[in-house]
Structures are given as C-alpha cells and as structure tokens.
Amino acid sequence: MSNVTHILNAIQRGDARAVDELLPAVYDELRRLAAWKLSREKPGQTLQATALVHEAYIRLAGEKAENWRSRTHFFAAAAEAMRRILVENARRKKRLRHGGNLHRAEMQDADLMIDVPCDDLLALDEALKKFTAEDPAKANLVKLRYFAGLTLAQAAEMLGISRATAERYWSYARAWLFDQINKGS
Amino acid sequence: MHDKENDIETIYNAARQKPSGTERSAYLDKACCNDASLRSRVEALLKADEEAGSFLESPPFEATITIDKASMVEQPGDNIGPYKLLERIGEGGMAYVYMAEQREPIRRRVALKIIKLGMDTRQVIARFEAERQALAMMDHPNIAKVFDAGTTETGRPYFAMELVKGVIITEYCDNNKLNTRERLRLFIQVCNAVQHAHQKGIIHRDIKPTNVMVTLHDGKPVPKVIDFGIAKATSQRLTEKTVFTRYAQMIGTPEYMSPEQAEFSGLDIDTRSDIYSLGILLYELLTGATPFDGDQLRAKGYGEMQRIIRESEPLKPSTRLSTMGDALTDIADHRKTSPDLLAKLVRGDLDWIVMKTLEKDRTRRYEAVNALTKDIQRHLDNEPVEAGPPSTIYRIRKFIEKRRRTVAATATIAALLIIGLIATTTLYFTADRARNEAEHQAKISRAVSDFLRDDLLGSADPWRGRTQGTSVISFLDAASRQLEGKFADEPLIEASIRLTLGSTYWHLGHYKQAEKNLKRSLDIHRKQLGSEDFNTLLCMRELGWVNQHLGDSRQAESLLIEALDGMKRTLKEEDGTLLYCMGWLSWVYIDQGQYHQAERLQLEGLEVIRRKLGPEHPWIPSFMYSLGVIYKAQQRFDEAEKLITEALDISRRTRGDQGIETLNIISQLGDLYSTKGRYEDAERLLTEALEGRRKVYGLEHPDTFASMDAVGWFYRRNGKLQQAGQLLEQCYNKSRELLGSEHGVTLDSMLHLAVLRQDQAQYEQAEELMKEALRISRAKRGEDDNMTAWSLNTLGKFYEAIKKYDQAQTYLNEELEIKRRTLGGEHPDTLEAMGNGALLYYKRGKIDQAEVLGIETLQITRRALGEDSPITLRLMHALGWWYLSIGRATEAETLLTEALEGRRRILGENHHDTRISALAVDFQQGRYDKAEPLLVKVLEHQRRVDGPDEPFTLFSIRNLALLYHKQGRYDKAEPLLIEFLENSRRVLVDGHPDTVAVMNELTKLYEAWEKPLKAEEWRAKLRETQNR
Incomplete structure (x- = not known):
C-alpha cells in the first residue's frame, strides 16, 4: 500500500492527524509519478499537470475512489502540492536565468521542467x-x-x-x- | 474590515447581475451610499472582472512538464569506472544497457546496465555487495554472470555483466519455428539455471522473456538467464515510503509477477515466486500469450492490477488457445503444427503442469524448480505427471470463484453449489483439520453464501426462470436432508450451510423452510459464538425478515430489534449489514402501522449514510424511497411523491434505469400516481417497471409477476378490461406453476383476476376463484395470514357488490376479526376494515349502525394516528360530507370545520385537500357561488378515480344537486338527482333511506320548478318504493 493510500485510509477511519501528513505525501507522489512517467517517454515528451493529478488519484486511491471524504482531502492536498511544485519550478527557472547555480541540484527523482x-x-x-x-x-x-x-x-x-x-x-x-x-x- | 469585505462581495455580486451600465451605476449609488472607498473597490473588481478574459479559466491548467533527460544520459565514449561505453544495446523501463569495454584487470567486453531512476545508490550497491559472494559462486552455462556493480558520476548505480549476444527466448522460438517439444527442452535448460541459482541461495525475482536470451553454441541453442541479483539489489525495502519506486519498476512487467510480489504484503519473496514466473514463461512459450495481458494490466491502474494478479484465475493454456480465433493459425504455424494438434498437445499434462506453477497460493505450486523440470521430463517421456487434474474440492472451489463473475447459472448449478459446499466442508473436516480451522471455514462458507445470496440469487435470479423451477426446491430439500446429523461434531459448519439454505429458500419465496433452516442456524450460532457474533446477528436479521414474510410481524420485530442492537454495539454505524437491518425493521413497522417508528429509523439510516458515505451513495435512494412509502401509507401523498421522485432520480443516475432498486421505486411511484388519478404517468411507469423487470429478471420471476399483476390491475382500474384480463391470467397461470399456488404473488393475481371477472359480470368464475384463493390461503398459509384476510375482504366486497349483504357481512366481519387479532385494534388496516364495515351498513340501509361504527372508527383513528394524520382528517371530512348530504347541518359543521382547520395546519392553505375542506365549509355555510366551481371539479375527479357509484361520489352528487336546487338552477340539479338514483341502484339496497330521500327531493324540485306532471310521476314512484 502506498503512503498516500495509507493516509487516505486513516482519514477515512476518522484519524484527523492524518490530514496533516497527506500534503507532503501527495507532493512526493506527484513528483515521483511525473518523473517516472517521463522516464518512460521519449525525451521532450510532455505531461499535463492536471492530468497528472487525476492519474495520481486513480492510481493511489484506486479501489477506494468512491470514497468521498478521502477524495476531498486528496484533491485539496493535490492542488496545494501542485501549486508548490509549479512555484518551486518557476523560482528555480528564474534563478537559473539570473545566473543561478547551473549544476543540477541533488534532485533524487528527475529534473522536472515546467513550461509556464x-x-x-x-x-x-x-x-x-x-x-x-x-x-x-x-x-x-x-x-x-x-x-x-x-x-x-x-x-x-x-x-x-x-x-x-x-x-x-x-x-x-x-x-x-x-x-x-x-x-x- | 471583515464586514466591509462582505459588503464588497455582496454588492459586487449584485452589481454584476445588472444588465446595463446605467442600472449598475444606479445600483451602486444606492448600495454604497456615500462610501467612496467602498465604491471604488467594487468598481475596481467589476473592471477586473470585465478585463480578466480567460484568466484562470478553463481549460483549467495546461502546464506541461518535461524531463531534462539529455543531461542524465551517458553517451557512448563516456568512461564509467573501468568501463568505456561502446554503444547502447538496449533500454528497459528501469535501465539503459550498453555494450562496454573493460580494460582492467582484464580486457573484455561486458554489458553495462545503468539504472535510470534515481534510487538510493548506496543502498543498491550495499545490497549488491551483500549478495556478491553468492553471485560469484554461481557457475552455470545457462546463467550470465554479473561481475560488478558501481556508481556513475551522476550518482546512479550500474551493473557489469557477461555480454550475451542473443535473442529473447520467445522470439528465438518463434523465429526458428520450434515445435512444442523443442520449446520444452529449451525451457528445461532455463529451469536448470534457475534451480542452480536457487541452490546457491539466489532468487532471480524478475524472470521474463527479456531476461532469458538464447545464443548459439556450435549451432545449438543455449538459453542464458541474465540479470541475476539485480532485481534484488534494486528492489528497495518495501516500506510504504518506497513503494512507489517498486511500483514503477513492477509495472514494467506485471504479467510475470507472482501474486505475493504484487501483494507488497511484506511476505518474503522466495524460490516459489520464480517458479510462478517460470510458469508464465512456459505458458507464453506454449500459447504465444501470457495469462494476463500486460497492456490491460497496466491500463487498469494499480489496485485493479493487484487484484487481477492476486485473484483472477488464468485460463488453462489449451483453453486460452481455443479463444484465440484467427491468431491461432499463426501460433500453431510457429510451432510447426496445426491449430487442432496444438490444442491437443497442450491439453491435459501440460495444462496441469502450467496451472500448478500458477497457483495463487504458493504452497500449492511445485515445491522446487526441479520438481517442475521432472514433471516436464515425465511428460516428454510419456509418463504420468505429478500434477494431476484438480481434486473435486478444488474444482468446486474454482467453479464457485469463476461463477462469481458470470451471471449465467442454472438450477443445477445452484444445487451443485450447495451440495458441493457440503462436500467441501465435510471433506475439510474429515481431513483431520485443527479445530481452530472452524472459524476460517465458516468464513469460507460465508463467502459462498454471500455469493449464493447476493450474486446468484440477489441480482439476477435467472436460474429460477427454468421451467423446472421446482427442481431447485427439490435439490434444496435434498441438501437440507443431507445436513441432518452430518455435522454433529462441527455445528458451525451446519449453521453456516443452513444460513445459505435459509436465504436461498427465502429468495425462492419458500418461507417456511427458510424459517426452519435459519432458526436452527441461529440456535447453533448463538450457542457456539454467542449473541454478539456477526454470524449470529446476521442469522437473526435474516430470520426476522423471513418471519415478516410469514406474517409474524411481532416475532420479526423482536428479532430485528435484537439484531440491530447487537450490530450497533459491534459494527460501525455505516456498516451495510446494520443499515439494512434498520431498513428492514422499518418495513416491519410500516406493516404494523407504526409509521412514526418506521419514519424514525429511515431518517436515522439516511442521516448516517449521508454523513458517513456521502450524498450520492447508492443506498440513499433505498432509504428515501422507503420513507416515501411510509408517507404514502399515511396518505401524505405529496411528501411521498417528492421523496419517491427524488429517490428515483438518484437511483436512475447511480444504478441505471434498470437497476433492481430503480425498478422497485418506479413501481411504487406508478402505484402512487395511480392512487392520485394520474393515470398516464402511472401507466408509463408501471409499464416501464414491467419491461425493466422482464429484461433484468426474465419472464418468470416473482418481481416480474408482481409487475405484471400491477399493470393488469391498473388496466382494470382504467377500464381496459380485456388487456387487464390477458395480463392477469397469464400472470396467475405462470406464477401458480412456478411459485406454487400458495405464493403471495399467485394469490394476489388470482384475486385480482377474480375481481376483473366480477367487473365483466362473470360472477360464477369470480366467486370460484375467490373461494379457491381463500381455501388455499387458509389451508397452506393459515387462518391468520394476511392473504387469508385479503381473500375474505375480496369475497365480502364481491357479495356486497352483488347485493348479497348477509354473506358480505359474514366475510367482512371475519376479515375484521383477523385484523384485530393479528394487527391489533388500532392498526390502520384494522381501521380501514372498520370503515368498510360502516360503509356496508350504510349500503344496507342500516344508517344508525353505519353512523355508530363510523364515529367509532373516527375516534379510534384519532387516538391511534393522531389529530393531524391525513387519515383522521380524511375520515372526518368524509363523515361530515355525508352528514351534509343528508341535511344534518350541526354534525356536518363540527366535523367539516375541524377537518378544514387540521388540513390548513398540516397541509397549508393551497393544498388540494384543504381547498376541498374549505369548499365543504363554504357550502355548509351557504356560500354557494363560491363553492360551486370547485365542487364540480371534485365530483369529476371522484367519478373518474373513485368510481361513479362509490358512496362518497354519491354524496358529492347529492350535495351538488342540493346546491343547484338552493340556487334555483333546477335544470342543473335534476340530472344529478337522477344520476344519484341510477348509480345508487347498483350499490345501495332497494328502498335505502337515502334513495327514498333523493326521490323525495326530486319530487320537490319538480314542484318548485312548476313541473307538476313530473312531480306526480316521481311521487308515484316514491310510493311504490316505500310500499315495497
């Protein structure tokens, strides 16, 4: 079971603390999913950010997709996570443009280039x-x-x-x- | 500040709605008063709104993400450790593979596999190091050696391996048209390699065609298994945090993955996982396909993919071949044979061998690779193989699992299942199983009963459609008998089978046998597991519901209450078993006429579902609709209609137009419309329900019959007697044949058919059918059964209609007695029977008795259902209306006024019923002009819906005539009085006081109208009547 699924289940059981854990986990998963998907594609292939969120949901919540409560929490977290990912990316790009550190950062998964x-x-x-x-x-x-x-x-x-x-x-x-x-x- | 923000928002929203600039600025002048800052803020926002264009609008967000891949990829010519990359020779989901040159310590060519994804390189290397010694000890001609592992400059792990220049095994076989025996020999070599590794303690974990290459040595094919040790090194520990990475890799080749690998259960992967993967490889070598299609697995998403690998039974290779259609010719051709021969070759031994390697439960697979090899060798040597055809128990289990997913089944299947279940459990227990297996076994049985109850019986019931419907019963009876004494030592097994049997009987409408089995099951469960065990509670619930169907609603109530209490203590509040128990208990209360209790439960259930399961949960319409039925029973028709309509709406959306529940709701709504006189809507819905049930259940199911009956009854009511006759007759005959003559549906259609015959003036046939129904019900269902009461009622009404009042009185009295006895004196049905009694007295001309009984009925109703119940108010109004028609103004005034006030309070001023009450009061107080138009309409409705000769229609006719008479509109009054006399002749006893009174009124009318001749004629008729 993935971390997100685990947390969603906890939320489902009514564990309020789990809500706090959801955002970092979803953030992590979205990045990994993006990196992984792109790693399977030809270079230059693109992904749609929002499609990514939906795909992540279907994969992670899978069978429990009918559950309304965890769905709500998931999308709230996903929206916030996607915002962070995009904003971080924009900041990084801006840094690079202004002569920031060109050396690839210690990104574990992959370097996501976001075109906004x-x-x-x-x-x-x-x-x-x-x-x-x-x-x-x-x-x-x-x-x-x-x-x-x-x-x-x-x-x-x-x-x-x-x-x-x-x-x-x-x-x-x-x-x-x-x-x-x-x-x- | 916050308030101001609210103002801004409110004003902004309102201003946006204004159509023109001028209106908008006028509005702003007013709304902002003189607050300039407020106004400028709102204006700024309005301006922004206009200029924003597609800002933030859909398509919502089209950011695209790309990966900066180039920088991550090593190029030929790069040096990695002691290796120089020469060319890329492959790319998998997880890694790139290069041909590379090693320069030291020895010069050789190697394959270098560089892992793509960012893994924790240190851990990968550490794991590889841990296994390096074991890997080094592997020395086998069919294994490609792994030499080394290390880290690239970009921090990714790589592996150096023996360079194998070969072709993927499946491609090699197809390209060279290897026949099945040749393929098997090649496969045995692969097995030997894996066996060798297993002996050194190395599990491959990722056996698949791309990891088995075939090279040629001296013209002979030699398979080489590559990548030993790599899957393990690159698999991170299965913590939840890292599962994604695993998933990413795993999804590369899920079709070769064993159930325990797909599970991520933390269960250690062992050599038997490799055996499973070898089995898939063998499957593919034989059939050209894997058991589960990889693309489909990947397309279905994570959870579904896991589920398929874990649960879905693969087709036997020979069966798989037979499903391939045209492709088979090609496949056979690649194996130098014909399609027929290929299937024949694979069928039997090879099927069993493959299926043994593919067991979901790894303890059922070959215990070691060489056992598999030996079996293949035996096959090649034409010796009997170890893997045999599956045992009986095994087959039954498989059979059940398979049937679970298909709907088609027959009576024989159901019987087989039950008998099979008994066989299974018996065998299990004679096989000297440990005692604590009982619980486990009970679980299995429960799964089987769930299956029988829900999947087979609950959803489709197509097997009851067979004309040998009775044979199901005889199978069940046989199964029941088999049970006796068989499980003296294992009572829980008996209990769980009896639960299955009981539910099955119940679904077939054989309630007595259902009760017997469930009762026994409940006793055992209670004794063995205690009163709070889930199975005990489940049994209790089922038994309660069966009791309800047997007409013992008190027993039903007490069982369901006990079950519900227990479930509330032990289950989650949103548990389906609990909620349905609640729903059923509510239906018991509906039946008992305890509508408030019933309503409370439905509302509670609805609340829980909405709160816990969400506003569109498929159970919601069930509860809403039940609530609607409660309101309908209370004659709160508008509320009922609102709820049932809404439930239908949701149900259509969530379950489809032909969902079982949708169809139930459609029937109820149709019935409600029919009651309300909305015949077109009623017909449309009732027909839709019938068509739907025909499609879903087939032609021969109790619910289909019930729908046929309902449509037939509706046609009868709507005057389409011939169509009604066809349907009702068909329904009655079929239902008697399939469900038996004492089944409720059969008796219903029998009685409806009888009433239809009565309408068609075929009195003998009508009487015969009714008496037969009464006889059957008395004999088979009992004196106190509600069908017996309903037969008595029909007979009573029949005699009443043909004016055999003494007989009518006897039957109706008997009916009333049964109702008093079984339902109690205050049940709405009892009260209705009392009302019928009063009407009968009235029709017989026994006005005093009618009045006494009528008033008593009203008093009890008032007490039992309350002052404000629509039923109480209706009764009040009816009685008042009658008093009015016979000129007893004081009594009429009290009752009509009280009814009017009640209706105003409960239904509101504009409700149809309130307006009728108001009309009655207007009329009573002499406001004729005001009363007249509505009264005309009311009478029209009554003629059409209630029937022209119903007593209340007659009262209205007489009252309207009275009104015209008082207005001096004699020409209007005259035909009404004559209509009264004509209609009343059909229903009132000759010389009835009201008939006499109306003749008298007619005489007076002619006198006032100055038509002496007519007056004289009617005076004569009156005298004649009185003399008789």
Whole structure:
C-alpha cells in the first residue's frame, strides 16, 4: 500500500492527524509519478499537470475512489502540492536565468521542467497568498480548479457548496486576483 | 474590515447581475451610499472582472512538464569506472544497457546496465555487495554472470555483466519455428539455471522473456538467464515510503509477477515466486500469450492490477488457445503444427503442469524448480505427471470463484453449489483439520453464501426462470436432508450451510423452510459464538425478515430489534449489514402501522449514510424511497411523491434505469400516481417497471409477476378490461406453476383476476376463484395470514357488490376479526376494515349502525394516528360530507370545520385537500357561488378515480344537486338527482333511506320548478318504493 493510500485510509477511519501528513505525501507522489512517467517517454515528451493529478488519484486511491471524504482531502492536498511544485519550478527557472547555480541540484527523482511563464505564475502565487489570508474558502476553490484541474461542479462538490455559490465565488475570486496582480505590476 | 469585505462581495455580486451600465451605476449609488472607498473597490473588481478574459479559466491548467533527460544520459565514449561505453544495446523501463569495454584487470567486453531512476545508490550497491559472494559462486552455462556493480558520476548505480549476444527466448522460438517439444527442452535448460541459482541461495525475482536470451553454441541453442541479483539489489525495502519506486519498476512487467510480489504484503519473496514466473514463461512459450495481458494490466491502474494478479484465475493454456480465433493459425504455424494438434498437445499434462506453477497460493505450486523440470521430463517421456487434474474440492472451489463473475447459472448449478459446499466442508473436516480451522471455514462458507445470496440469487435470479423451477426446491430439500446429523461434531459448519439454505429458500419465496433452516442456524450460532457474533446477528436479521414474510410481524420485530442492537454495539454505524437491518425493521413497522417508528429509523439510516458515505451513495435512494412509502401509507401523498421522485432520480443516475432498486421505486411511484388519478404517468411507469423487470429478471420471476399483476390491475382500474384480463391470467397461470399456488404473488393475481371477472359480470368464475384463493390461503398459509384476510375482504366486497349483504357481512366481519387479532385494534388496516364495515351498513340501509361504527372508527383513528394524520382528517371530512348530504347541518359543521382547520395546519392553505375542506365549509355555510366551481371539479375527479357509484361520489352528487336546487338552477340539479338514483341502484339496497330521500327531493324540485306532471310521476314512484 502506498503512503498516500495509507493516509487516505486513516482519514477515512476518522484519524484527523492524518490530514496533516497527506500534503507532503501527495507532493512526493506527484513528483515521483511525473518523473517516472517521463522516464518512460521519449525525451521532450510532455505531461499535463492536471492530468497528472487525476492519474495520481486513480492510481493511489484506486479501489477506494468512491470514497468521498478521502477524495476531498486528496484533491485539496493535490492542488496545494501542485501549486508548490509549479512555484518551486518557476523560482528555480528564474534563478537559473539570473545566473543561478547551473549544476543540477541533488534532485533524487528527475529534473522536472515546467513550461509556464514563471513570472505570471509567481505573481499569481503572491496574489493567491494574500487572498488565502483574506478569504480561504474562495482561495481553495481557485486552487482546486486551477491546480488540481477540477471542473467548477466538481470543486463545488468538494467544498460542499452549491453550484450557484461556486459560480459567485469564482467570479469574485477571479476579479480579486486579476485586480491584485495588475495592481502589483 | 471583515464586514466591509462582505459588503464588497455582496454588492459586487449584485452589481454584476445588472444588465446595463446605467442600472449598475444606479445600483451602486444606492448600495454604497456615500462610501467612496467602498465604491471604488467594487468598481475596481467589476473592471477586473470585465478585463480578466480567460484568466484562470478553463481549460483549467495546461502546464506541461518535461524531463531534462539529455543531461542524465551517458553517451557512448563516456568512461564509467573501468568501463568505456561502446554503444547502447538496449533500454528497459528501469535501465539503459550498453555494450562496454573493460580494460582492467582484464580486457573484455561486458554489458553495462545503468539504472535510470534515481534510487538510493548506496543502498543498491550495499545490497549488491551483500549478495556478491553468492553471485560469484554461481557457475552455470545457462546463467550470465554479473561481475560488478558501481556508481556513475551522476550518482546512479550500474551493473557489469557477461555480454550475451542473443535473442529473447520467445522470439528465438518463434523465429526458428520450434515445435512444442523443442520449446520444452529449451525451457528445461532455463529451469536448470534457475534451480542452480536457487541452490546457491539466489532468487532471480524478475524472470521474463527479456531476461532469458538464447545464443548459439556450435549451432545449438543455449538459453542464458541474465540479470541475476539485480532485481534484488534494486528492489528497495518495501516500506510504504518506497513503494512507489517498486511500483514503477513492477509495472514494467506485471504479467510475470507472482501474486505475493504484487501483494507488497511484506511476505518474503522466495524460490516459489520464480517458479510462478517460470510458469508464465512456459505458458507464453506454449500459447504465444501470457495469462494476463500486460497492456490491460497496466491500463487498469494499480489496485485493479493487484487484484487481477492476486485473484483472477488464468485460463488453462489449451483453453486460452481455443479463444484465440484467427491468431491461432499463426501460433500453431510457429510451432510447426496445426491449430487442432496444438490444442491437443497442450491439453491435459501440460495444462496441469502450467496451472500448478500458477497457483495463487504458493504452497500449492511445485515445491522446487526441479520438481517442475521432472514433471516436464515425465511428460516428454510419456509418463504420468505429478500434477494431476484438480481434486473435486478444488474444482468446486474454482467453479464457485469463476461463477462469481458470470451471471449465467442454472438450477443445477445452484444445487451443485450447495451440495458441493457440503462436500467441501465435510471433506475439510474429515481431513483431520485443527479445530481452530472452524472459524476460517465458516468464513469460507460465508463467502459462498454471500455469493449464493447476493450474486446468484440477489441480482439476477435467472436460474429460477427454468421451467423446472421446482427442481431447485427439490435439490434444496435434498441438501437440507443431507445436513441432518452430518455435522454433529462441527455445528458451525451446519449453521453456516443452513444460513445459505435459509436465504436461498427465502429468495425462492419458500418461507417456511427458510424459517426452519435459519432458526436452527441461529440456535447453533448463538450457542457456539454467542449473541454478539456477526454470524449470529446476521442469522437473526435474516430470520426476522423471513418471519415478516410469514406474517409474524411481532416475532420479526423482536428479532430485528435484537439484531440491530447487537450490530450497533459491534459494527460501525455505516456498516451495510446494520443499515439494512434498520431498513428492514422499518418495513416491519410500516406493516404494523407504526409509521412514526418506521419514519424514525429511515431518517436515522439516511442521516448516517449521508454523513458517513456521502450524498450520492447508492443506498440513499433505498432509504428515501422507503420513507416515501411510509408517507404514502399515511396518505401524505405529496411528501411521498417528492421523496419517491427524488429517490428515483438518484437511483436512475447511480444504478441505471434498470437497476433492481430503480425498478422497485418506479413501481411504487406508478402505484402512487395511480392512487392520485394520474393515470398516464402511472401507466408509463408501471409499464416501464414491467419491461425493466422482464429484461433484468426474465419472464418468470416473482418481481416480474408482481409487475405484471400491477399493470393488469391498473388496466382494470382504467377500464381496459380485456388487456387487464390477458395480463392477469397469464400472470396467475405462470406464477401458480412456478411459485406454487400458495405464493403471495399467485394469490394476489388470482384475486385480482377474480375481481376483473366480477367487473365483466362473470360472477360464477369470480366467486370460484375467490373461494379457491381463500381455501388455499387458509389451508397452506393459515387462518391468520394476511392473504387469508385479503381473500375474505375480496369475497365480502364481491357479495356486497352483488347485493348479497348477509354473506358480505359474514366475510367482512371475519376479515375484521383477523385484523384485530393479528394487527391489533388500532392498526390502520384494522381501521380501514372498520370503515368498510360502516360503509356496508350504510349500503344496507342500516344508517344508525353505519353512523355508530363510523364515529367509532373516527375516534379510534384519532387516538391511534393522531389529530393531524391525513387519515383522521380524511375520515372526518368524509363523515361530515355525508352528514351534509343528508341535511344534518350541526354534525356536518363540527366535523367539516375541524377537518378544514387540521388540513390548513398540516397541509397549508393551497393544498388540494384543504381547498376541498374549505369548499365543504363554504357550502355548509351557504356560500354557494363560491363553492360551486370547485365542487364540480371534485365530483369529476371522484367519478373518474373513485368510481361513479362509490358512496362518497354519491354524496358529492347529492350535495351538488342540493346546491343547484338552493340556487334555483333546477335544470342543473335534476340530472344529478337522477344520476344519484341510477348509480345508487347498483350499490345501495332497494328502498335505502337515502334513495327514498333523493326521490323525495326530486319530487320537490319538480314542484318548485312548476313541473307538476313530473312531480306526480316521481311521487308515484316514491310510493311504490316505500310500499315495497
């Protein structure tokens, strides 16, 4: 049983402490999965970040995929993990560009090259941090949609809000973040 | 601050909804008052919203990840330790393989395998070092040596091995068209190599064709097994943290992996895993395919892949060949033979040998590789092999496992299973097993019973469709008899088989035998395992439910309560066994008329499922629908409709249109619509349920019959007598043949058919059928059975309809007595029977007795069901309506007003029933203009739904006539009074006081209308009636 599966089971049993362990484990798994998948592909092959999250879920939660509670926790953790992976990657790329250390870091798995304009991503991340402090529920919605690739309906279900509420949240969050990023630049 | 943020959000959302800029700014003026900062913030957001375009929008996030691979890959020419890379000769999932040149201490060419993934290099090297000595001791012509291991500059482990220039074994065999014997000889050499390694304590762990190369020595093929020691060195310890890496490797070739390897159970891999993998290799050499397709395994995801490897039984090689279709010609051709001959060659010995290596349980495989080799040699020498055809027990077990996945089965199969189960368990125990195996064995039996109950019987029941349906019963009976005394020493086995038998009988509708077996099973379980054991509780639950079907609802209640209490103490609250126990207990309460208790349980169940299992869990519709049925029984039709409709919606989504539960819900909703007079909807749903059940269960299943009966009964109600006749007759005949004449479904359709004959004025046939039903039910089901009561009721109503009132009275009284005895005096069904009694008195013209009984019924109803029950209110209204029609204004006013108030309170002002009550009060208080239009509508509905000659329709006819009379609209009143007289002739006794009174009213009407001739004519008729 994988670590994530193990933790999901614990959450399922109602072990609240397990929730804290989930994020690092999912983070780890996503990176490994990406590295492994890419290692099997021809060089230059690409993976979609959100597809990766979904694949990870299906593999890790597999048979327990119907379980609603652990699904919610998984995607929340996956969204956060994906955010971190992308942001770290963007930071690293930026460092490299500015003459940072070119020597490959002690990456164990593989060097993931993530192709997103890193300035945009970092700006978004900054804005999102502020927004999280102000309105965590809506920020979560953004993370689930943007980083875990859930549809609005799926994200609404995860958060236990109605579709209509989710639409309102989304509109507000988008406007807030867009405004914030533009102000910042 | 926070509040302000809330304001911003609220105003932002509202403003966004405004269609135009002007409206938006007007709104902002108002909403922000003079708070400029608030306004500018909202405006900034609105602007951002407009400009954001596709910011963050779908497609959600298209970041792509690539791997910086180039920097990780060594190039030819690079030096790694003492090796110089010459060219890349292979690439696997885990590693690149190079041909390399070693310069010191000796000059030779080697194969260098560089591991791709970042593993913990130190550990890999350490593990390799640990085995290095053993590896060095291996010296076998069919083993490629591993010389060395080390670390590349990029920190990855590598292995230097003997360079084998050869072809993968399967390719070699096919390319050179080796026949089966040649393949076997080659395979024996592979086995010898593996055996040699095993003797040195080395397990390969990754035997597969790509690790067995064939080279030619002096023109002779020599297989070489490569990669010894590498799988072990590169397999990290199976901690949860590292399982992913293992997974990554394992997924490369899952088709060769033994169940214990797929398990990651921490179970040590031993030589028997290699035997399994050798078996797969042999399988492939013989058939050209692996037992499980690798691509399919990989495609199915981690859990499913594990499950297949662990549980799925591979086809025998010969069977596999026969499934290959056109490809077989090619495969046979590669083996220099014909398809037929190839299958023949493989069938028997080779099948058994291969299957013995592929046992899921490694203790059942060959104990060592040379045992496998010897068996193959025996086969080649035409001696009997050690691996034989599987034993009987083994076959039964296999059979069961296989059937688990297929739905098709026959009566014989079911019987075989049961008898087989007995045989299995008997043999197990005569085989001198340890006592504590009992528990284990009980588990096996439980698996078998679950299978029988749920898979075979619960879902499809197709085997009951055979016309020899009764033969199932005789098999079961035989099995039952076999059990007697057979397990004196192993009572638990008897108990578990009896549980299976009991459930099977129950599914077949043979409740008495079911009860007998379950009772015995419960006694044993209780004695052996105590009252809180899962099996004891399960038995208790099943027995309770069977008692319910036998009509002993008190016994059912007490068993189910005990079971539920025990389950609540020992199981998780969301456990399915527990929840279903709760659901069943609730149905018992429904049957007892204890609707509040029933409702409480369903709500509790729903709450647990929603909280623990999520809002779309497939059990939810079951509970919602049961709740709907409770409301329906309480005549809370709107709530019932809402719930059942919603349940249906969910069920259609989660279980499909033809899920068993979906079909049950469709039937109930159809029935509800029929009660409400929504005939089109009712017909659509009832027909859908019937069609669905025909498809799912086949034509000859109790539920299909029940649906046929329901549709037939519906047609009858809707006046389509001929169609009704066809269906009901077919249903009755088939059901009698297959389920027996005393089965509830048979009796139901028999009685419905009888009523239909009555409608068609075929009174003799009707009477005969009803009396036959009564006789069968009394004899086979008992005096107090509810089918007996229902037969009495039908007969009573029949005599009532043909105006044989004395007989009617006798039967209906008897029915009432049974209900009082079995259900108690306050059960809704008892009360309904009392109401029927009152109506009968009324029809006979015994107005005083009718009134007394009617009032008594109302009083008890009020007490039993409460002031606010729709049933109480309906009764109140009905009685008031009758008083009104006969002009007893005081009594009418009290009752009608009270009913109106109750309905306003419970149903609200706009409810249909409330409006009818209001209409009655309006009418009673002389507001005729207001009452008239609605009364016309109500009467129309009653004529259509209740029937034109039902007493309450008659009361309404008379009341509407009265209304027109008071308004002086004689032309409208006249036909109504005549309608009353005509309709009442069919149902009321001759010279009934109400008939006389209406004739009197008609006379007065003509007088007031100044039609003296007509008045005189009716006066004469009246006199004539009174004289008679």
